[in-house]
Amino acid sequence: GAGVSQSPSNKVTEKGKDVELRCDPISGHTALYWYRQSLGQGLEFLIYFQGNSAPDKSGLPSDRFSAERTGGSVSTLTIQRTQQEDSAVYLCASSFGPGQPGELFFGEGSRLTVL
């Protein structure tokens, strides 16, 4: 499809396990973002990739969270030793990049439940 694709759409895991969430941005978009939405909260910025520049990791809540973007396209968000408070919908978005209006195109999200 032409939109942002995320997988898995749902993930249930046990506390302490590692999880990987994948994002395929829109072709041609150089900027990629990860946000998360916890229950009753707004969208919380996690990390931003722009081209080959070093990512802005300022939103990552702890060192258990990491993300990479390979070849300027697909991104993987990894959460190590998951905790119950990590339960949330993790949203990936892409855009044409800086200098463009801040319009993000979001995927449908990956719902993570940590038991």
Place this chain on the structure above:
Amino acid sequence: DQQVKQNSPSLSVQEGRISILNCDYTNSMFDYFLWYKKYPAEGPTFLISISSIKDKNEDGRFTVFLNKSAKHLSLHIVPSQPGDSAVYFCAASGSPGGSGYALNFGKGTSLLVTP
């Protein structure tokens, strides 16, 4: 620290009437504002935006008003339709044009338009 606030978690409006969704922000450096709409199990989609050099932007049934002195913006939907029922997120950016990563989101307002 919530820099973008949507103080009404929910709003119910009759079909055909006006819906007014409000948003307040605290950071005077924000100069680009957006509204996103989110249906259940879908990612947010961009609706309308406004730059700080304007006080009004209109797109069909949707109009966004910005009051910089009050650090307040609002989204008007006229006339409201049942298909408008969704969660609406207000977002703000501190970068001219918005690089995207700096988007700060509110917690959202759930709009229900009743027939």
